[in-house]
Amino acid sequence: MSESRPERDFYADVLETVREIPRGRVTSYGAVAKYLGAARSSRMVGWALNGASEQVPAHRVVNRQGELTGRSAFSTPDLMEERLESEGVRVKNHRIVDFARYFWDPCVEMEVDLS
DNA sequence: GGTCTGACTAAAT
DNA sequence: GATTTAGCCAGAC
Numbered sequence: 001m002s003e004s005r006p007e008r009d010f011y012a013d014v015l016e017t018v019r020e021i022p023r024g025r026v027t028s029y030g031a032v033a034k035y036l037g038a039a040r041s042s043r044m045v046g047w048a049l050n051g052a053s054e055q056v057p058a059h060r061v062v063n064r065q066g067e068l069t070g071r072s073a074f075s076t077p078d079l080m081e082e083r084l085e086s087e088g089v090r091v092k093n094h095r096i097v098d099f100a101r102y103f104w105d106p107c108v109e110m111e112v113d114l115s
Numbered sequence: 116g117g118t119c120t121g122a123c124t125a126a127a128t
Numbered sequence: 129g130a131t132t133t134a135g136c137c138a139g140a141c
Contacts, residue, residue, distance in 0.1 A: 010137095030125090033123080038136085040137095041136050041137060042122095042123040044123090044137055046121080046122030047137080061122075062122085068122090070122030
């Protein structure tokens with residue numbers, strides 16, 4: 001029994017958190033990772049999304065700079081920004097315009113919108 | 116089974 | 129302030 005994992009299922013946790021992202025909002029891998037207690041494992045967040053279902057709005061997750069770095073992992077590299085624009089998020093050159101404005105922090109927004 | 120790379124981030128230079 | 133290094137963990141070779 002060498003299973004000392006207080007983090008439970010990191011995968012499921014990431015998917016669940018990302019799934020809670022409201023429409024027209026975006027977040028970063030680090031934000032989700034930090035919310036799960038693995039701020040330094042931001043890479044694993046992206047990896048988790050790699051095996052995520054289509055029910056998970058992975059297109060709402062971008063890097064710290066607001067760049068659609070993960071667009072290549074989608075069915076089509078344009079699907080990501082296409083969906084974002086479809087939700088009201090302005091994307092320019094694979095980058096979110098006014099990223100901070102659309103940024104959605106699970107550590108904060110989650111508690112504020114728990115009505 | 117060691118090495119490299121990757122949907123990242125932060126700190127150091 | 130842009131570039132580089134290091135840390136993270138997991139999958140592919």
